[in-house]
Amino acid sequence: MRHLIGPVEELPEGEHTIRRLGKRTVGVFHTSAGFHAVLDVCPHRGAPVCQGVVTGTMLPSPPGEFVPGLDGLVLRCPWHGWEFDLRDGTSIGPVDRRDLKLLPTAVEDGRLYVDDPD
Amino acid sequence: MDTPDDSGAIRDDGDAIRRVDCDIHPIFADGVSELAPYLTDGWRARFGMTGKADVDMFGNVRAASLELPRSPFFYPTAGAFRKDSVPPGGGLPASDPAFLAEHHLDAHQIDRGLLLGQNMLTLGAFPQPEYATAIAGAYNDWIEDRWLDADPRLRGTIVVASQDPEAAAAEIRRCAERDRRWVGVMMSLRNAMMGDAIYHPIYAEAERQGLPICVHISGVEGTFPQCPPLPAGVPATYFEVKTIYTTVYQANLASMVIRGTFERFPQLRLAMIECGLGWLPELLWRMDSNWKALREEAPWVKKPPSEYVFERVRFTSQPFVEPPTAKQVRDFLEMIDAGRTLMFASDYPHYDFDDPTRTLLQIPREARRGVEADNALELFGERLRADLGAAAVAAKAA
Numbered sequence: 484m485r486h487l488i489g490p491v492e493e494l495p496e497g498e499h500t501i502r503r504l505g506k507r508t509v510g511v512f513h514t515s516a517g518f519h520a521v522l523d524v525c526p527h528r529g530a531p532v533c534q535g536v537v538t539g540t541m542l543p544s545p546p547g548e549f550v551p552g553l554d555g556l557v558l559r560c561p562w563h564g565w566e567f568d569l570r571d572g573t574s575i576g577p578v579d580r581r582d583l584k585l586l587p588t589a590v591e592d593g594r595l596y597v598d599d600p601d
Numbered sequence: 602m603d604t605p606d607d608s609g610a611i612r613d614d615g616d617a618i619r620r621v622d623c624d625i626h627p628i629f630a631d632g633v634s635e636l637a638p639y640l641t642d643g644w645r646a647r648f649g650m651t652g653k654a655d656v657d658m659f660g661n662v663r664a665a666s667l668e669l670p671r672s673p674f675f676y677p678t679a680g681a682f683r684k685d686s687v688p689p690g691g692g693l694p695a696s697d698p699a700f701l702a703e704h705h706l707d708a709h710q711i712d713r714g715l716l717l718g719q720n721m722l723t724l725g726a727f728p729q730p731e732y733a734t735a736i737a738g739a740y741n742d743w744i745e746d747r748w749l750d751a752d753p754r755l756r757g758t759i760v761v762a763s764q765d766p767e768a769a770a771a772e773i774r775r776c777a778e779r780d781r782r783w784v785g786v787m788m789s790l791r792n793a794m795m796g797d798a799i800y801h802p803i804y805a806e807a808e809r810q811g812l813p814i815c816v817h818i819s820g821v822e823g824t825f826p827q828c829p830p831l832p833a834g835v836p837a838t839y840f841e842v843k844t845i846y847t848t849v850y851q852a853n854l855a856s857m858v859i860r861g862t863f864e865r866f867p868q869l870r871l872a873m874i875e876c877g878l879g880w881l882p883e884l885l886w887r888m889d890s891n892w893k894a895l896r897e898e899a900p901w902v903k904k905p906p907s908e909y910v911f912e913r914v915r916f917t918s919q920p921f922v923e924p925p926t927a928k929q930v931r932d933f934l935e936m937i938d939a940g941r942t943l944m945f946a947s948d949y950p951h952y953d954f955d956d957p958t959r960t961l962l963q964i965p966r967e968a969r970r971g972v973e974a975d976n977a978l979e980l981f982g983e984r985l986r987a988d989l990g991a992a993a994v995a996a997k998a999a
Contacts, residue, residue, distance in 0.1 A: 578896055
């Protein structure tokens with residue numbers, strides 16, 4: 484089922500919105516990589532993950548070195564701090580096999596939609 | 602010919618190594634003065650080993666002779682040794698190689714025994730790096746002459762003083778390159794965690810030589826400020842110390858994994874000898890759980906921390922866990938993948954010695970062979986396996 488989020492200019496890059504879409508709560512994030520619709524349930528312990536901060540992280544690196552990366556593309560869960568790549572929902576590290584559940588987004592006639600297949 | 606044994610494993614019938622004891626403590630028969638022949642004139646003089654009485658301004662003979670550090674507070678009141686380990690001619694337990702061979706190696710069918718010098722356990726407590734370095738070098742020479750030459754089943758761990766890590770690396774090189782009966786590095790610890798860079802020169806040389814780092818309870822944890830401190834404060838009894846010293850080794854294992862030691866030294870192996878066991882599942886679970894939230898702080902930890910431990914670290918069995926039921930023993934052994942990670946150790950001649958038969962019978966059949974010999978052979982490799990003893994003695998004589 485297709486849900487209208489709104490005109491794309493109402494969600495500039497770096498912003499997000501959390502919406503009730505039918506029975507589910509979904510966060511829609513606008514990053515440098517585009518729009519990402521995230522089911523608001525952390526796969527770890529069910530936290531409202533979309534209330535977490537959008538940030539960067541440290542990339543895998545040799546001991547003693549820090550290599551910042553993925554700036555603005557990482558969603559950090561507000562409960563236990565697990566990090567997920569907003570572009571595909573995957574766990575950063577990966578520290579776990581469980582990923583975020585993403586829903587397809589679409590932009591038509593300047594309007595942003597989220598498609599919920601369920 | 603390779604044949605499946607009753608555990609389903611394949612073993613070369615010619616393999617003579619069926620039981621390895623990873624913790625045997627040789628002891629000086631006549632105290633530290635036994636090192637005198639292996640020290641320079643200068644060190645003999647400094648350590649009061651020249652035989653010349655040193656008189657103070659009041660005419661009293663000064664106690665100038667070297668004493669090895671020990672805790673004045675924490676020791677087993679019943680004595681530290683098995684009473685039956687005293688050689689028939691008298692003397693200290695484990696001070697006579699021939700009696701140790703008969704009383705322990707022969708009696709328990711031990712094919713290889715790893716020596717961890719009793720008198721060197723507290724080397725890390727010396728505040729003088731030069732002293733500790735000189736003693737370590739002399740001690741290694743003494744072990745070769747007095748012990749490794751005495752029985753081809755024995756293997757040495759190179760004693761190094763981490764007070765001077767570069768000198769320690771040189772000592773590893775000196776021993777490892779001249780004699781293949783050295784199978785590991787017995788590293789004294791300072792009041793710095795094992796993931797700290799001060800140990801890097803030692804790790805680098807151990808890795809280069811293919812020798813695992815071996816750490817063992819020192820008995821002076823928390824006693825001297827230059828040694829690893831015990832948590833929470835200063836205990837009052839040996840009972841407390843013997844119960845809680847294992848926390849030092851838990852902390853060190855976490856330090857090495859999280860500080861990236863095993864990433865920095867990709868071939869480095871570690872044996873934790875008499876460092877406790879029961880804490881291991883909790884530490885592994887905790888590290889893995891915390892990694893999921895905190896990996897950003899240590900982005901060089903590229904896989905679950907427990908995997909570094911299962912791949913690189915091995916633990917000795919003594920003192921074996923004693924939960925109330927046999928089922929709890931089995932459950933615990935499964936949690937730590939004992940068939941891969943655990944190595945038998947007796948701790949001879951200490952009072953808390955574990956008899957190999959009694960210990961090994963508590964290990965499930967599928968894990969027993971690993972614990973009894975194979976995990977040690979995998980860790981210490983050809984230097985442990987090969988029949989080097991007689992050849993090394995002959996080479997020395999020539």
